[in-house]
Amino acid sequence: MTAVRPSPFPASTVLGYPRIGPHRELKRALESYWSGHGTWEELEATGARLREETWRRLGALGLGAAPSNTFSYYDHVLDTAVLFDAVPERYRDRSPEDAYFAMARGADGLAPLRMTKWFDTNYHYIVPEIGIDTAFRLAGDKPLAEVREARALGVDTRPVLLGPVTFLLLSQPAPGGPSGFAPLDRLPDLLPAYERLLEALAAEGVGWVQLDEPALVADRTEEELAAVRTAYRRLGALTSRPALLVASYFGDPGDALPALADTPVEAIGLDLVRGRIPENADLSGKTVVAGVVSGRDVWRTRPDRALSALLAVRERAARVVVSTSCSLLHVPYDVERETDLDPALRHRMAFAEQKVAEVVELAALLAASPAPPRPVSPASRRGSEPPTPPPLSGGEPAPSSPVPPSSVPATSVPASREGRSPYAVRAAAQAEHLRLPVLPVTTIGSFPQTGELREARAALGAGRLDEDGYESLVRAEIARVIALQERLGLDVLVHGEPERNDMVQYFAEHLDGFAVTRHGWVQSYGSRCTRPPILHGDVRRPEPITVRWSRYAGSLTDRPVKGMLTGPVTIVAWSFVRDDLPLRDVVFQVADAVRDEVRDLEDAGVAIIQVDEPALRELLPLRRASQDAYLAWAVDAYRRATSGAGDRTQIHTHLCYSDADQIIAAVDALDADVTSVESARSHARLLREPAVGGFERGLGAGVYDIHSPRVPEAAEIEESLRAALRVLPADRVWVNPDCGLKTRTYGEVEAALTNVVKAAHHLRGDHQCRPLTVE
Numbered sequence: 001m002t003a004v005r006p007s008p009f010p011a012s013t014v015l016g017y018p019r020i021g022p023h024r025e026l027k028r029a030l031e032s033y034w035s036g037h038g039t040w041e042e043l044e045a046t047g048a049r050l051r052e053e054t055w056r057r058l059g060a061l062g063l064g065a066a067p068s069n070t071f072s073y074y075d076h077v078l079d080t081a082v083l084f085d086a087v088p089e090r091y092r093d094r095s096p097e098d099a100y101f102a103m104a105r106g107a108d109g110l111a112p113l114r115m116t117k118w119f120d121t122n123y124h125y126i127v128p129e130i131g132i133d134t135a136f137r138l139a140g141d142k143p144l145a146e147v148r149e150a151r152a153l154g155v156d157t158r159p160v161l162l163g164p165v166t167f168l169l170l171s172q173p174a175p176g177g178p179s180g181f182a183p184l185d186r187l188p189d190l191l192p193a194y195e196r197l198l199e200a201l202a203a204e205g206v207g208w209v210q211l212d213e214p215a216l217v218a219d220r221t222e223e224e225l226a227a228v229r230t231a232y233r234r235l236g237a238l239t240s241r242p243a244l245l246v247a248s249y250f251g252d253p254g255d256a257l258p259a260l261a262d263t264p265v266e267a268i269g270l271d272l273v274r275g276r277i278p279e280n281a282d283l284s285g286k287t288v289v290a291g292v293v294s295g296r297d298v299w300r301t302r303p304d305r306a307l308s309a310l311l312a313v314r315e316r317a318a319r320v321v322v323s324t325s326c327s328l329l330h331v332p333y334d335v336e337r338e339t340d341l342d343p344a345l346r347h348r349m350a351f352a353e354q355k356v357a358e359v360v361e362l363a364a365l366l367a368a369s370p371a372p373p374r375p376v377s378p379a380s381r382r383g384s385e386p387p388t389p390p391p392l393s394g395g396e397p398a399p400s401s402p403v404p405p406s407s408v409p410a411t412s413v414p415a416s417r418e419g420r421s422p423y424a425v426r427a428a429a430q431a432e433h434l435r436l437p438v439l440p441v442t443t444i445g446s447f448p449q450t451g452e453l454r455e456a457r458a459a460l461g462a463g464r465l466d467e468d469g470y471e472s473l474v475r476a477e478i479a480r481v482i483a484l485q486e487r488l489g490l491d492v493l494v495h496g497e498p499e500r501n502d503m504v505q506y507f508a509e510h511l512d513g514f515a516v517t518r519h520g521w522v523q524s525y526g527s528r529c530t531r532p533p534i535l536h537g538d539v540r541r542p543e544p545i546t547v548r549w550s551r552y553a554g555s556l557t558d559r560p561v562k563g564m565l566t567g568p569v570t571i572v573a574w575s576f577v578r579d580d581l582p583l584r585d586v587v588f589q590v591a592d593a594v595r596d597e598v599r600d601l602e603d604a605g606v607a608i609i610q611v612d613e614p615a616l617r618e619l620l621p622l623r624r625a626s627q628d629a630y631l632a633w634a635v636d637a638y639r640r641a642t643s644g645a646g647d648r649t650q651i652h653t654h655l656c657y658s659d660a661d662q663i664i665a666a667v668d669a670l671d672a673d674v675t676s677v678e679s680a681r682s683h684a685r686l687l688r689e690p691a692v693g694g695f696e697r698g699l700g701a702g703v704y705d706i707h708s709p710r711v712p713e714a715a716e717i718e719e720s721l722r723a724a725l726r727v728l729p730a731d732r733v734w735v736n737p738d739c740g741l742k743t744r745t746y747g748e749v750e751a752a753l754t755n756v757v758k759a760a761h762h763l764r765g766d767h768q769c770r771p772l773t774v775e
């Protein structure tokens with residue numbers, strides 16, 4: 001057993017904090033370093049300043065315990081791989097900084113590691129590669145260094161580490177390894193490295209460590225639950241270690257909770273916004289870090305509900321600590337800066353700063369609540385309300401719902417298939433109408449967003465540029481993009497999306513029911529951020545949104561130009577959404593708006609319309625039991641949005657990520673004529689899935705990894721295409737990058753698309769140049 005006697009956990013904490021900087025300082029420093037303008041020392045100085053500001057701010061807000069090691073130059077999963085030396089051999093022959101960014105973004109001739117979604121969020125992590133011979137060892141001191149750095153500022157922190165079970169579950173097997181190998185098999189070899197780290201932290205006098213295990217809220221096998229027991233019994237048995245907080249979040253740990261409770265860990269973190277009050281585990285000897293303030297939305301916390309949950313947990317646990325449901329990484333910094341927002345709306349909202357203040361106030365309320373508390377039925381956390389306590393910061397009670405009840409009738413009718421014929425019939429009509437070559441080459445929609453365009457938009461917002469000036473800049477950009485695609489030899493063109501700041505925010509700005517922020521940036525991956533819109537009311541489309549840009553682009557060329565829309569699931573997934581209506585009803589409202597736009601594009605003569613759903617997979621519930629119901633309504637919403645189109649109109653969709661394999665049946669059910677998927681960064685993993693062979697419609701093989709600045713060779717692209725051609729007939733394969741080109745430069749895009757066209761043309765020779773037909 002452990003020899004440590006932990007000091008009690010302070011009354012309030014947060015599981016993590018945003019790190020990109022209130023003014024996106026880290027983004028700017030990273031991009032400056034990557035471009036060669038800034039030095040590594042300058043980047044480090046920016047990192048140090050951001051960490052210091054965060055610790056000081058958390059202290060000033062009165063938070064009991066501040067986390068550390070929540071900072072990252074790119075991604076915390078990648079940091080964990082580097083910390084334990086799980087660096088694939090091919091990245092090692094360079095400086096530590098270069099190796100780190102090569103894994104994240106690729107480098108001359110070297111592809112990066114795969115990147116994918118962090119659970120059901122819009123944050124992306126780098127997927128570590130673990131092989132049978134990965135030699136784990138404690139290879140770095142980042143967690144220790146941050147503890148020391150904070151101490152030098154007079155702040156005692158709790159280092160946050162990714163837990164060993166989640167780390168291995170999120171990793172992928174190194175290529176070329178034995179079949180049947182899973183990274184979790186290496187747990188016994190990884191644990192000694194964690195032990196060395198815990199010993200080092202103890203030697204440094206660190207009282208508490210947080211080990212994040214969000215993987216526990218998804219379905220886990222008996223073997224995986226056994227791994228949880230093994231890991232935490234073993235780390236718990238260490239004679240010299242800090243006290244351990246194991247944090248589950250993004251849902252309910254279910255069977256993993258008793259497994260964890262049965263180990264010597266001192267504290268367990270529970271997401272009480274999404275999860276239930278635990279009844280299935282003995283927590284009488286544990287501290288529970290109770291996540292009652294949501295880290296996933298921007299609404300103020302209802303103090304009555306939160307306090308009721310805290311009191312219920314206090315009955316079952318040795319000690320209760322007030323906390324956030326997960327890291328605050330997923331919300332922006334400070335809502336007070338949003339002076340353009342309607343004050344009534346702003347008053348109902350809380351960003352990271354406000355959420356920290358809520359945590360602190362709830363801790364005070366809890367401390368002031370009589371102990372032992374009067375019994376609260378554990379079965380109905382939300383049912384048995386204690387007397388309503390005074391409101392949290394702001395002086396007014398939080399509203400019971402962020403918006404008045406919907407005036408729109410519940411949209412529970414399944415999507416009608418009005419008029420749209422079966423695929424084979426449509427495909428024939430489209431082939432006749434479009435007359436495309438085999439292996440048609442296209443792109444996913446956006447072309448590079450130039451600094452000139454971004455500045456023009458900023459100037460328009462600030463009144464330094466008028467609408468006409470902005471409009472002519474956008475038109476000039478569309479003309480340039482059309483000319484470039486004609487010159488490179490693409491078959492289906494796009495207008496390039498220069499008028500859009502973001503594929504979701506742009507639509508939100510043109511729909512009723514949404515508000516947008518000026519500074520509400522949230523990290524999506526690396527230096528890339530989004531400002532998720534706030535969906536607070538009923539959604540309506542007051543007028544056509546994209547039609548005039550599509551019409552203009554179409555007037556510049558004889559080739560087909562795709563209309564480009566964002567799908568209803570994705571618009572909702574990448575917004576902060578009202579919580580007084582079921583998500584499904586909100587998505588259906590958006591689907592109706594998209595449907596109107598599809599009809600208007602068709603009426604304007606647009607022959608191909610792409611409705612992107614890259615977030616279809618992201619909203620998939622983490623528990624299998626809820627997945628089918630979600631997929632059924634998500635598919636219905638997509639069909640509702642697209643089924644107004646006639647047979648001759650070709651509907652495309654785009655899903656960026658390779659783990660679409662988990663939802664392949666749903667992708668099929670979307671019934672889009674052409675679906676483009678990622679395949680470059682996952683080495684065409686998806687294309688090897690047997691299910692793809694059964695895919696009966698057109699498939700766009702994403703053969704160019706646009707998340708990396710690297711330009712692929714024509715030969716590599718050809719290889720990816722051959723993989724697609726092994727599982728699908730040539731007349732259903734399309735050739736395209738794996739996502740939009742907005743984050744790339746024109747130099748990179750021109751070089752890469754030249755190679756894409758070259759590869760397609762080369763293979764086209766093998767598959768005769770004939771128009772696409774369906775027998």
Ligand SMILES: Nc1nc2c(c(=O)[nH]1)N[C@@H](CNc1ccc(C(=O)N[C@@H](CCC(=O)N[C@@H](CCC(=O)N[C@@H](CCC(=O)O)C(=O)O)C(=O)O)C(=O)O)cc1)CN2
Pocket residue numbers: 122449451453454455457458500501502503504505524525527528529530531574614742743
């Ligand atoms: N919402 C969303 N989620 C997504 C994606 C996506 O496209 N959108 N793609 C996938 C990958 N994630 C991504 C997330 C962000 C970006 C991205 O490129 N973001 C841009 C910002 C896009 C934006 O909002 N641009 C605005 C504001 C640009 C800006 O920074 N303006 C300056 C002023 C102008 C200047 O000096 O450059 C400022 O505000 O300070 C515009 O163009 O108008 C960035 O981080 O750089 C790309 C991919 C998955 N999730």
Ligand code: MET
Pocket residue numbers: 444445446497503564612614654656739740741742
């Ligand atoms: C994240 S999916 C991006 C799709 C969008 N049409 C684009 O090309 O940017």
Ligand SMILES: [Zn+2]
Pocket residue numbers: 444614654655656738739740
């Ligand atoms: Zn994409």
